[in-house]
Amino acid sequence: MMHTKIVLNSRILIVDDQAANVLLLERILQQSGYRNVASLTDSRRVMEEFRMFQPDLLLLDLMMPRVDGYAIMTQLREWIADETYFPILVITADVSSAAKQKALSLGAKDFLTKPIDTTEATLRIYNLLETRWLYRELHAQNQVLTEQVRESQQQLEALRAEFARITQGGGLPIR
Amino acid sequence: MDKSIILNSRILIVDDQTSNVLLLERILQQGGYRNVTSITDSRQVIDQFRIFQPDLIVLDLMMPKVDGYAVMIQMKGWIPDHTYFPILVITADVSRPAKQKALSLGAKDFLTKPVDAAEVLLRIYNLLETRKLYQCIQEQNKLLVGQVQPALQNLNVALAETERVAQEYNIPTCQINRLRNAIVEAATTIEVLGQAADNHSAATGDPSDPVLLIAESHGK
Numbered sequence: 099m100m101h102t103k104i105v106l107n108s109r110i111l112i113v114d115d116q117a118a119n120v121l122l123l124e125r126i127l128q129q130s131g132y133r134n135v136a137s138l139t140d141s142r143r144v145m146e147e148f149r150m151f152q153p154d155l156l157l158l159d160l161m162m163p164r165v166d167g168y169a170i171m172t173q174l175r176e177w178i179a180d181e182t183y184f185p186i187l188v189i190t191a192d193v194s195s196a197a198k199q200k201a202l203s204l205g206a207k208d209f210l211t212k213p214i215d216t217t218e219a220t221l222r223i224y225n226l227l228e229t230r231w232l233y234r235e236l237h238a239q240n241q242v243l244t245e246q247v248r249e250s251q252q253q254l255e256a257l258r259a260e261f262a263r264i265t266q267g268g269g270l271p272i273r
Numbered sequence: 274m275d276k277s278i279i280l281n282s283r284i285l286i287v288d289d290q291t292s293n294v295l296l297l298e299r300i301l302q303q304g305g306y307r308n309v310t311s312i313t314d315s316r317q318v319i320d321q322f323r324i325f326q327p328d329l330i331v332l333d334l335m336m337p338k339v340d341g342y343a344v345m346i347q348m349k350g351w352i353p354d355h356t357y358f359p360i361l362v363i364t365a366d367v368s369r370p371a372k373q374k375a376l377s378l379g380a381k382d383f384l385t386k387p388v389d390a391a392e393v394l395l396r397i398y399n400l401l402e403t404r405k406l407y408q409c410i411q412e413q414n415k416l417l418v419g420q421v422q423p424a425l426q427n428l429n430v431a432l433a434e435t436e437r438v439a440q441e442y443n444i445p446t447c448q449i450n451r452l453r454n455a456i457v458e459a460a461t462t463i464e465v466l467g468q469a470a471d472n473h474s475a476a477t478g479d480p481s482d483p484v485l486l487i488a489e490s491h492g493k
Contacts (some may be wrong), residue, residue: 119408148440167470173339193389194393195389195390198389198391198392199391202391202395207395207399208395208396208399209392209395211385213366215369215372216369217369217372217373217376218372219382221376221381221382221383222382225381225382225399225400225403226399228403229399229402229403232403232406232407232410233406235410236406236409236410239410242418243466246462246465246466247466249462250462250463251457253458253459253462254459255454256455256458257459260451260452260455261452264448264449264452272309
């Protein structure tokens with residue numbers, strides 16, 4: 099199974115306008131063993147923070163003044179498209195089906211309902227990060243192996259050519 | 274979203290309340306799932322697990338006779354090692370110890386009653402996606418390991434044959450050296466490929482085939 103250590107090294111960005119929520123989430127993450135956590139209470143700074151921090155997961159509050167969670171997901175669309183799998187975990191007190199569908203269509207991968215439950219928060223964050231790292235692993239291995247298969251095929255071509263040279267050039271008689 | 278996950282996954286629902294089962298079945302059907310089986314008598318869960326071979330179990334925690342915890346304990350013996358088998362627990366009981374207990378017994382996530390259709394589909398899809406990723410990595414790994422051994426064997430045969438023929442026809446060493454080096458180089462690449470496979474891998478190509486051709490043509 100996926101190594102816990104890899105998951106715990108993930109970079110997590112929290113975006114929530116309420117400082118109390120941010121503190122709670124930070125404490126939950128710290129207790130779970132995550133060490134790379136950054137937080138924002140002013141959602142207008144999210145793009146800037148994204149570029150600097152390059153998170154592996156976004157914990158996003160939906161209801162925020164000025165720039166809300168939906169607007170952030172819309173802003174992040176290009177960023178998400180470039181990634182194989184970028185998890186956004188949406189925190190919401192609004193449990194209407196329409197709100198959920200809208201968040202999903204904008205790229206949310208799962209939900210956490212307020213008030214936040216420690217166990218569920220830990221679990222959901224872990225599950226989404228596990229999926230991200232599995233995609234990464236598959237992708238990385240594919241690249242390495244594609245390169246190696248190409249190299250191996252080149253060598254085999256050389257082998258064939260060399261073999262043909264010896265057998266046809268009269269060096270080795272074909273029995 | 275990967276449609277094949279929805280179309281091909283087998284889901285087993287275990288809940289003693291028929292109305293819950295019907296609701297979950299309807300949600301899954303609307304979500305596009307086609308292979309869904311349900312049981313209301315949790316004593317049948319192992320039988321169903323063996324017959325139906327589900328990819329995921331949706332499990333109610335509070336059931337008479339055999340409850341969700343007991344089901345998970347029974348299941349432990351039936352889930353093969355190194356397999357990611359998701360159990361999604363449905364519960365009205367949201368106490369922390371109850372959740373921790375379920376997690377320690379193998380639950381991967383929770384659904385709180387009354388269930389929300391969007392969350393049911395979301396959580397089931399997420400867990401199935403993770404299962405598929407693990408399967409992908411493991412299967413391609415197996416495939417590759419299966420190719421590495423025969424390829425190395427063929428190269429060794431080719432090498433031995435080269436040496437034998439060279440000796441038999443008294444061919445100077447310098448004339449077969451390039452061939453010998455080429456074979457050793459190819460073998461090294463294939464070995465590296467095998468090592469990469471051991472560290473979880475996905476494979477493309479079939480390195481054994483060209484080698485096989487050379488060994489065979491040499492033997493003729």
